Amino acid sequence: MAAGVPGPVDSGDAKGGLRSALHGLTTRGRSFFAAGVAAAVCAYVLGQGDLLRVGLLLAVLPLVCVVVLHRTRYRVAGSRRLSPSRVAAGSEARVHLRMDNVSRLPTGLLMLQDRVPYVLGPRPRFVLDRVEAGGRREVSYRVRSDLRGRYPLGPLQLRLSDPFGMCELTRSFGAHDTLVVIPRTEPLPPLRLAGESSGYGDGRQRSLALAGEDDIIPRGYRHGDDLRRVHWRSTARYGELMVRREEQPQRARCTVLLDTRRIAYQDAGPDSGFEWAVSGAASALVHMLERGFAVRLLTDDGRAVPNESSDGFAGSSQESAEAAGLMMDTLAVVDHSDGGGLSRAYDVLRGNAEGLLVAFLGDLDEEQTAVVARMRQRSGAAVAFVLNSSDWLRGSDAAAAAPAADRLWLLREAGWTAVAVPPGVELARLWRQAGQEPSGPQPGTAGATTGFSGGWS
Known part of the structure; x- marks a missing residue:
């Protein structure tokens, strides 16, 4: 019986329903039936008619209740x-x-x-x-x-x-x-990240440029179009009413990359580094959609959230609230992947990497650091929030701090704005720090001296 649809609460199978009703006898009902049977047996042995009537009453009462309840058709x-x-x-x-x-x-x-x-x-x-x-x-x-x-x-x-x-x-x-x-989301400050273009396509190509009469690309007339936009030469050529296309700005794009590799995170639980990364990706998605960006969610295995847009970006053909809901549903169930590298994500970005790239990364070895560095070459601007699992698992670890700092320096050398993520820090603070960090390597920095506050312990 489906919720919201009226229906009888009794069973459709009389024999099976009556059998299940007998199994529904409570402790009181079973006790009454057992006492009635015992009284009836004693009355038969002792030849007491009155006791037999009492025994039958006690035994029949639970059975009558079963039949009445079974036949009731609420x-x-x-x-x-x-x-x-x-x-x-x-x-x-x-x-x-x-x-x-x-x-x-x-x-x-x-x-x-x-x-x-x-x-x-x-x-x-x-x-x-x-x-x-x-x-x-x-x-x-x-x-x-x-x-x-x-x-x-x-x-x-x-x-x-x-x-x-x-x-x-x-x-x-x-x-x-x-x-x-x-995942939990944090409100992020409206900062301009290094190399980022804001809003509806500052510094981006226009989808159509009306540079002259020869560059006009007409389309068929639609109900409600302004008649002053009718292109008569194309109308005479095609035999139907044609209008000039309006110049349409292209939305600025942002790709949020989430590293879900199991080997990149050593801790577990609600306060783990992986859950922080998932929450950070959710916060970045909501923030960029609110700013008018067309946003794409990408994982290390190269899969993006399905949406109406053929290029994988959501926000231009969907309402921001619907796009955010679809991505949040994906992040609600995202889990660790068994992959060991970020090459699939790099292949996706190599094919279409226009716009801002925001990455939430776990542990990076030398090979994966090189892959991430090449992603920056395909993107207009790139910001990386890098977690060190050793810090999240057991606090500060001097043995792991130097290699992690070297990875950050290599990313900065490739043009990334790389920010380390200490345990328990709020994303809004790191987001503000990323807005203040210049992209690229710092003059006079090398190795473990990364030149920013809040780095690896």
Whole structure:
């Protein structure tokens, strides 16, 4: 019986339903039946007629309750509503349940419970008093998870019992809902990163340039077009009404690269470096969409979020809210990849790397540092937030600090704005630092002296 669709709560199979109803006898019902059978046996042995009648009464009462409850045809409809259906990790969502009695008979005492994963909290249970014919009852409960993911809610279960408490039957609605717990996001300051062009295509090519009569590319007339834009020469050539295309600025683009390699992160849990990187990527996506950029989410295995745009960018053909929701749903379930390198992401960027590149990277060896360095050559501007797993796992490690600083220096030498990510630091602080950092290597810096505050410990 699907949620939101009226239907009887009894079973359609009479024999199977009656058998399941007998299994629904409570402890009280089983005790009454056992006492009745024992009294009847004693009455037969002792020849006591009155005791036999008492025994039959005790034994038959639970069976009568089973039959009556089984034959009762309550018609109820159940529905569930999430508010909101997409919530950030650590925030609460409210689930609203509604029961409608669509039959002509009032119901008895009902117990309503909903199945939820253990990470969202205890299983909610509600006792509903007698629901009149055509009446409704509404209840709600809260769920909360510190772990991102997609969590099923349901099925909604309705427990029926007789007035004597002899029997209980459970009926389930078939519909499920899904609560999406997305990564936490931080508001980022509106800074101009090194080499970044802002808004709708500053410094970008125009999609069409009206440089003269020979450069005009007409299109067919559409309802609502200004008649002053009619191109009569093309109209005479094609035999249909043609208009001049307007000059359309191309949106500035931004690619957010998330390193999900398992070998790049050594810690685990809600406060791990990988979860920080996922949260950072989510914050950067939302921030750039709010600034009017066409944004693409890319992982180390070369996969991007599917959207309406053929080039992989979202925001120009979709509303920013829809694009952000689609990417957040992807980040809600993103997990470690088994790949060992970033070459697939580099191949994607090599084919289409126009615009700003923001990367959230884990541990980099010498080979992967060279791959990341080549990504910068294909992009207009590049900012990298690099995590050192040794710091996140056990605090400051002098043995790992020097190689990590060398990796940062190599990225800066290739033109990246490279920023180290200490454990527990807020992204807004590092984002502000990235806006103040000049791209490229610092004069007079080498090796472990990276020339910026907040580097590797």
